[in-house]
Amino acid sequence: MAGEVHLDALDFAGVAAVARRGVRVAVSPEVRERVRAFRAHVERIAASDEAVYGVTTGFGALATVRIPPEERRELQHAILRSHAAGMGPFVEPEVVRAMMLLRARTLAMGHSGVRPGLLDALVAMLNADVTPAVPEHGSLGASGDLAPLAHAALCLTGEGWALEAGEAVPARDALARAGLEPVELEAKEGLALVNGTDGMLTILILALEDLRLLLKTADVTAAMSIEALLGTDRVYREELHALRPHPGQRASARNIHRLLAGSPIVASHRESPHLVQDAYSLRCTPQVCGAARDTLAFAEEVARRELASTTDNPLVLEDGSVESCGHFHGEPLAFALDFLAVAAAEVGAIAERRTDRMLDPARSQGLPPFLVPRAGTNSGFMVAQYTAASLAEENRRLANPASTGSLPTSAMQEDHVSMGWSAGLKLRRVLRNLARILAVEALCAAQALDLRAPLEPAPATGVVRERLRREVPFVERDLFLAAHLRAAEGLVLSGELVEAAGEVVELG
Numbered sequence: 001m002a003g004e005v006h007l008d009a010l011d012f013a014g015v016a017a018v019a020r021r022g023v024r025v026a027v028s029p030e031v032r033e034r035v036r037a038f039r040a041h042v043e044r045i046a047a048s049d050e051a052v053y054g055v056t057t058g059f060g061a062l063a064t065v066r067i068p069p070e071e072r073r074e075l076q077h078a079i080l081r082s083h084a085a086g087m088g089p090f091v092e093p094e095v096v097r098a099m100m101l102l103r104a105r106t107l108a109m110g111h112s113g114v115r116p117g118l119l120d121a122l123v124a125m126l127n128a129d130v131t132p133a134v135p136e137h138g139s140l141g142a143s144g145d146l147a148p149l150a151h152a153a154l155c156l157t158g159e160g161w162a163l164e165a166g167e168a169v170p171a172r173d174a175l176a177r178a179g180l181e182p183v184e185l186e187a188k189e190g191l192a193l194v195n196g197t198d199g200m201l202t203i204l205i206l207a208l209e210d211l212r213l214l215l216k217t218a219d220v221t222a223a224m225s226i227e228a229l230l231g232t233d234r235v236y237r238e239e240l241h242a243l244r245p246h247p248g249q250r251a252s253a254r255n256i257h258r259l260l261a262g263s264p265i266v267a268s269h270r271e272s273p274h275l276v277q278d279a280y281s282l283r284c285t286p287q288v289c290g291a292a293r294d295t296l297a298f299a300e301e302v303a304r305r306e307l308a309s310t311t312d313n314p315l316v317l318e319d320g321s322v323e324s325c326g327h328f329h330g331e332p333l334a335f336a337l338d339f340l341a342v343a344a345a346e347v348g349a350i351a352e353r354r355t356d357r358m359l360d361p362a363r364s365q366g367l368p369p370f371l372v373p374r375a376g377t378n379s380g381f382m383v384a385q386y387t388a389a390s391l392a393e394e395n396r397r398l399a400n401p402a403s404t405g406s407l408p409t410s411a412m413q414e415d416h417v418s419m420g421w422s423a424g425l426k427l428r429r430v431l432r433n434l435a436r437i438l439a440v441e442a443l444c445a446a447q448a449l450d451l452r453a454p455l456e457p458a459p460a461t462g463v464v465r466e467r468l469r470r471e472v473p474f475v476e477r478d479l480f481l482a483a484h485l486r487a488a489e490g491l492v493l494s495g496e497l498v499e500a501a502g503e504v505v506e507l508g
């Protein structure tokens with residue numbers, strides 16, 4: 001990536017790099033020339049009496065109102081002021097930065113008909129790390145993410161709020177500190193800044209990166225739990241899963257089989273009749289986590305197509321005509337976001353069941369109650385499992401789809417909306433909850449593996465346990481557990497547990 005992301009070669013990794021790691025954005029001369037060519041068509045229309053939505057007319061239900069030439073510049077500022085009507089806590093800076101980047105990407109395709117200078121100003125604000133303050137509530141996912149994008153765009157003009165150290169400050173002051181001048185908008189530019197699916201696509205792309213890591217982590221923690229519970233490794237063999245060739249299932253089973261390879265614990269009971277079949281939460285982990293992987297693959301394709309799209313209305317075509325359309329409607333993204341929430345919730349649900357099994361002496365194959373010596377005096381991991389259960393239950397509620405709800409707006413002009421932004425916000429919460437559920441499982445499984453001594457775990461699960469032990473000790477007696485859970489959560493989110501396993505086996 002060489003420390004710079006180009007708008008005309010933007011991919012998922014570039015979006016995450018700009019959003020999360022502050023990588024700079026570059027605009028090529030070819031992009032500026034393309035934008036300039038399309039802009040000429042808008043300027044011709046703006047100087048005429050032709051009725052073109054958002055250029056010479058009002059917006060939404062006011063599309064039939066003709067705007068006189070002397071008010072058309074004011075129209076573009078007015079839409080930002082009126083549409084920046086969000087409420088609630090501010091969304092995370094990474095979401096806002098990615099949303100600005102994706103809006104710049106759409107403008108760079110030319111079909112929005114803005115000036116090259118507006119594109120440069122948006123990119124300059126990103127590169128100067130001026131982040132607009134964008135409230136959570138306001139988008140219905142059609143016509144695009146109007147309110148969130150309006151808050152971001154208003155900051156570009158020196159109005160509204162910027163976000164500094166988590167607090168809203170006057171945008172004009174933030175721009176001045178960065179050495180930037182507020183932008184004066186011209187015909188169509190206010191509309192072009194707000195009429196797109198960039199907020200929904202932002203959340204989807206960032207969620208893809210997060211869930212990819214969490215699905216690998218789930219295979220790691222599952223393998224540790226399976227080993228600790230004296231589960232068999234035979235059910236994860238490649239030849240078995242070739243008989244039901246879902247790609248995600250095969251990948252998950254392959255990971256677990258590799259993670260358990262060479263385990264003295266597994267070898268110790270390989271011929272034992274202690275169980276004819278393992279419980280579903282062990283045996284069916286590849287089927288559940290694999291289905292989530294396949295859902296991720298579907299969502300990746302949706303995001304890939306959307307990243308290559310121009311989501312604006314109206315659109316300027318090559319022949320100079322300006323046509324209205326419905327590309328701002330977020331239904332494709334809303335479905336993908338909802339599907340991912342369902343998938344992630346199920347990965348957490350089965351992980352919580354494995355955790356509960358390790359704590360129950362009736363089902364844990366000889367482990368002490370709640371994984372602690374002198375149970376009774378000590379409660380061990382009892383309430384850590386409560387926490388995992390509460391998170392899994394919250395995820396079940398959050399997995400209810402947002403995209404099936406629609407309330408009409410704009411005097412019935414916008415009579416069906418996607419609710420994709422809401423689907424995205426709840427997905428982010430589901431993923432945070434999943435990371436915490438996996439952190440609980442990792443701690444419990446590491447404790448259980450220690451309790452299997454003198455038998456040793458597999459080389460791969462062993463190094464994961466040792467990585468945890470650098471942050472969290474073996475629990476001999478009750479201690480302040482929340483601090484250790486937080487440390488484990490940090491190892492999950494940073495990817496260090498997966499990296500540790502990757503030192504021994506290749507994970508797909």
